Amino acid sequence: MNDDDLRAWLQLVLTPGVGPAAARRLLAALGSPQAVLSAAPDTLKALSTPRERKGLATGVPELPTWWTRAQAWLQGGPNRGVLSLACPAYPRCLLQDEVDPPLLLWWEGDLALLGAPAVALVGSRHATPQGLADARAFAKALSEAGLTVVSGLADGIDGAAHRGALEASNADGSPGPAPGRTVAVVGTGLDSVYPRKHAALAQAIAAQGLMVSEFAPGTPPKADHFPRRNRLVAGLSRGTLVVEAAVQSGSLITARLASEMGREVMAIPGSIHAPQARGCHALIRQGARLVETVADVLEELQWGGARVPDSAAAAHALGAAPSDTSDSPDTDDPVLQAMGHGPISQEALSARTGLGPAELGARLLELELMGEVARLPGLLFQRQAVA
Incomplete structure (x- = not known):
């Protein structure tokens, strides 16, 4: 996009009273953001509600500030950009009504990962140590099997999933990024990181994977942003695996959205005494695939491109036979x-x-x-x- 196009898209996104669905309706009728913003009152009257027309007439007084932030971020580093809904590179997996595709997608990193076969791995922010270990091992094995791991950069399971994917090695055991890497979908502008303690992790993802947001640079974290982020996590993936989740959690929102989009939903069971397992158990009762190994995930996704992981953690997650532990000091503990x-x-x-x-x-x-x-x-x- 040139500057004029991006400025028009940004203004349409930020126009009060005009949400994504209304903007897409107007774009379908008029063809471009410029045409929507310059449409005659009589034309808009037939296509929009009074609230939408009021927003378009008022405009965006803060647009210069948003524009300055966007330009500063775009020029502040390599491998950064923004996709509009009209761009050929816009991910096809998001182009359906159930996903509510955003008008703009800001990105940093390897844009090719938007079109890569992917699986979402999500779970509790207050995960148990075992849940964190499982998320990391599963993500590493899935990455080594050739799938991109998508998550939301949140504390807990999300962070462990990203780290596991980044740790993956190539099929021949050599170090370096695996073909399946990781995508972080965030609920802020890409010029900030939430939670702040994941700043280094976000830098690693931008260098080896991909950071994505529908929110313009300068957007702070807000509670209503994270359910919107969750729909993109589900929408970018063939299926969603929930590692740990309480009964009422954002992870179950992601799983529900994945189901509504016709994507696979999977869950790892846990102890009946663990609150973090109850959400997974609820999903399984509702028909989600019960997952014990990464092999279960690959089977559910019908992923034929899987490679045999080399790492011990990945082999364990894949359900490899355990080694002889007869001499292990804790066998008889x-x-x-x-x-x-x-x-x-x-x-x-x-x-x-x-x-x-x-x-x-x-x-x-x-x-x-x-x-x-x-x-x-x-x-x-x-x-x-x-x-």
Whole structure:
């Protein structure tokens, strides 16, 4: 786009009272943002509501500020750009009413990933250590299998998914980016990162994958932006895998949107005692695919381009047979055996093992330092699966 075109698109996006659906309706009738913005009152009367006409007549007084921010960001680094709904490079997977395609998509990184086969991997911001480990291992294996991992850069599962995908190695075991990388869809302008602690992660994604937003540079995080982000996470993907989620969470919104778009929905089950597993269990009851290994994901997506991952974590996530653990020091550990794999309180564990509080507390601390056990909020403990 040249500057005049981008300025017209930006003004249409920012016009008060004219949402994406109304803008697309006007564009379909009049052909271009310039034509919409310069249309005669009689023409608009037949095509728009009074509220929309009022917004178009008022204009965008802050447009110069938005324009300056957009230009500064576009010129501030390599591999940055913006796609309009009319651009040939606009991703086809978003061009359906169920997705509510945005008029503009701002991007930084490898634009080719917008058209790559992808899977969304989402979950709780307040994930358990096991959930974070699962997300990272699954994302790494999926990336090494040739799929791009899409998520929302949020705390918890999203961040672990991006990191796992970035850690993927090539099929021959050599270091470097795998063909399937990662796309972060964010709810702010690309000139800011939310949460701030993911600033370094966002830089790594921009360098090795792709950052995407429908919000212009200068847009701060707002609560209503994140459900809109979720629909793009689902829309860019062949299917959505939920790792951990509470019953009411943004991850379940993403899964519902994926289902409405005709995309596959998958969920990893968890302990019946874990609040973070209840959303996944609800999805499974509603018909989502129960996933135990990455092989389940590849089968559900009918992904025939899968390669065999080389890393131990990826092989574990794919459901490879575990190695012989007969000599493992924790095989006969009574605390680990009594713990199982779900969250458990120290009191319940004491009742199962017969150990007193002091002895059990000391053993739990040892196991925690060894990485065998994780301490969870609410004075709970959980055994860690080892890849």
